[in-house]
Amino acid sequence: DPGAPPVIIIGSGLAGYSLAREFRKADRDTPLMMITADDGVSYSKPMLSTGFTKDKTARELAQADAGAMAEQLDMDIRTRTRVTALDPDAHEILIGAERLAYRKLVLAWGAEVIRLPPAISGSARVVSINDLEDYRLFRERLEPGHRVVILGAGLIGCEYANDLRNGGYDVTVVAPSVQVMPGLLPEAAATAVQQSLETEGVRFHLGVAAESVIDEDGKAVVWLSDGASIQGEVVISAVGLRPRTALAAEAGLQVGHGIKVDRTLATSAPDVYALGDCAEVEGQVLMYVLPLMASARALAKTLAGEETPVSWGAMPVMVKTPCCPTAVCPPMAHAEGHWDVQVDGTSVRALYRAADGQLLGFAVTGDYAMEKQALSREVPPVLS
Ligand code: FAD
Numbered sequence: 001d002p003g004a005p006p007v008i009i010i011g012s013g014l015a016g017y018s019l020a021r022e023f024r025k026a027d028r029d030t031p032l033m034m035i036t037a038d039d040g041v042s043y044s045k046p047m048l049s050t051g052f053t054k055d056k057t058a059r060e061l062a063q064a065d066a067g068a069m070a071e072q073l074d075m076d077i078r079t080r081t082r083v084t085a086l087d088p089d090a091h092e093i094l095i096g097a098e099r100l101a102y103r104k105l106v107l108a109w110g111a112e113v114i115r116l117p118p119a120i121s122g123s124a125r126v127v128s129i130n131d132l133e134d135y136r137l138f139r140e141r142l143e144p145g146h147r148v149v150i151l152g153a154g155l156i157g158c159e160y161a162n163d164l165r166n167g168g169y170d171v172t173v174v175a176p177s178v179q180v181m182p183g184l185l186p187e188a189a190a191t192a193v194q195q196s197l198e199t200e201g202v203r204f205h206l207g208v209a210a211e212s213v214i215d216e217d218g219k220a221v222v223w224l225s226d227g228a229s230i231q232g233e234v235v236i237s238a239v240g241l242r243p244r245t246a247l248a249a250e251a252g253l254q255v256g257h258g259i260k261v262d263r264t265l266a267t268s269a270p271d272v273y274a275l276g277d278c279a280e281v282e283g284q285v286l287m288y289v290l291p292l293m294a295s296a297r298a299l300a301k302t303l304a305g306e307e308t309p310v311s312w313g314a315m316p317v318m319v320k321t322p323c324c325p326t327a328v329c330p331p332m333a334h335a336e337g338h339w340d341v342q343v344d345g346t347s348v349r350a351l352y353r354a355a356d357g358q359l360l361g362f363a364v365t366g367d368y369a370m371e372k373q374a375l376s377r378e379v380p381p382v383l384s
Helices: 014-026 046-051 065-072 132-143 155-166 186-198 246-250 289-303 364-376
Strands: 007-010 032-035 076-078 085-087 091-094 096-099 106-107 111-113 145-153 170-175 203-206 210-216 219-224 229-232 234-237 242-243 259-261 273-274 279-282 317-319 326-329 338-344 346-351 357-365
Touching: 007 014, 014 106, 014 289, 032 203, 046 155, 065 076, 076 234, 085 246, 106 289, 132 234, 145 155, 155 170, 155 186, 155 317, 170 229, 170 234, 186 203, 186 326, 186 338, 186 346, 210 357, 219 234, 259 273, 273 289, 279 289, 326 364, 338 364, 346 364, 357 364
Parallel strands: 007 032, 007 106, 032 076, 106 273, 145 170, 145 234, 170 203, 259 279
Antiparallel strands: 085 091, 091 096, 111 242, 210 219, 219 229, 317 326, 326 357, 338 346, 346 357
16 A cells, blocks of 8 residues: 555664565555654765775765665755654654554664763763764864774774774773673683784783873873873773663563564564564674675565564674674673684684583684684574
8 A cells, every 4th residue: 555654764874775675676655754863875884984094074984865875875964854653543743742653563763872971971072873973073183193092902902903993093901801892702802902002013002991080281181990090182981882772662672682573573562573683583682794794685585574583693892903803702691611712913713612512602813713604604693
């Protein structure tokens, strides 16, 4: 029924656009609408942390603007429009006082940055970089010779550290954890990445927390829990992301760490689906591109009338620290096994095996990183 309300996708990140693209392959006629809080420029978010290494400005990372995407995918896009509430009983979304009806609704609104306490985040020198607009503003304020302090030693903190060194900036990383990428890398692999970054000139203060950031004479002074302080012109807060769940929870949808969906990406509300960084698929929140692409392909078919559960194979994560190529397939939370670790300088092969020898996860760095494909074939699928 062409007169019926459109399929509405909220969010113009990789999840929203991948879904729209896949949906149009299966269904050319159903009206499609995208609503996005940002400018709707299509870009690949992982490229944000390789901007200097690959010598790309924010403008060069923009693949297509909203107008071009709307035309290409034959859909309406409303940019700079923030959805403020969902009304699943009425099959409507709210944008302030305005109501829009949908036939099917897809939540692809991503994850938000975790903000540090006001003593830190209150400083105008503290930035977080989670989308292309953040990145453009960051690049505008960064000047040659600037010292950058990165708060957080997770995947994103480490990638920005390597990238900014490649851009010639002075970089210091501060994090309360005793190793880099805790929860993602086993200790030996983390040590290899840290040592390689140190060889590139990155300084680390691990095992200490940043307590406050004071603006002083055109620079920031970052005070640490051990009483030391570090100076820099720009401070990047990279302490993690959290799926956006507030509007879903207010509308009565089931949420856990993310918006809870089943294998067909259906939420607990009829005709409402979720994918990408905001979604928790059968208890798992994987905030990476591979799982969202698989989700987009499955959900497009479901929306086009052929119900298709998503399956996720092994989901290796490539850490974009070129000074120490690293790939990791973390064992599942409930997995039981032990690490078998081989260290050869900064080349590490760490294999997590069950008692019967089955490979359940791995982390490989340096010369061993190229084994990632072969190892990925051995680990069990994340969602079979
Ligand atoms: P987003 O891209 O965050 O999109 C969310 C969209 O929703 C935005 O358009 C936003 O404006 C909109 N929105 C939010 N709230 C509302 C609202 N209320 N109303 C309307 N619109 C709204 N993954 C990998 O697999 N490999 C990598 O190498 C990798 N590198 C990364 C490097 C960096 C620096 C970062 C930050 C992430 C990286 N990731 C990587 C993760 C990956 O980029 C994300 O998983 C993916 O981009 C998430 O896409 P998304 O569409 O779900 O969310």
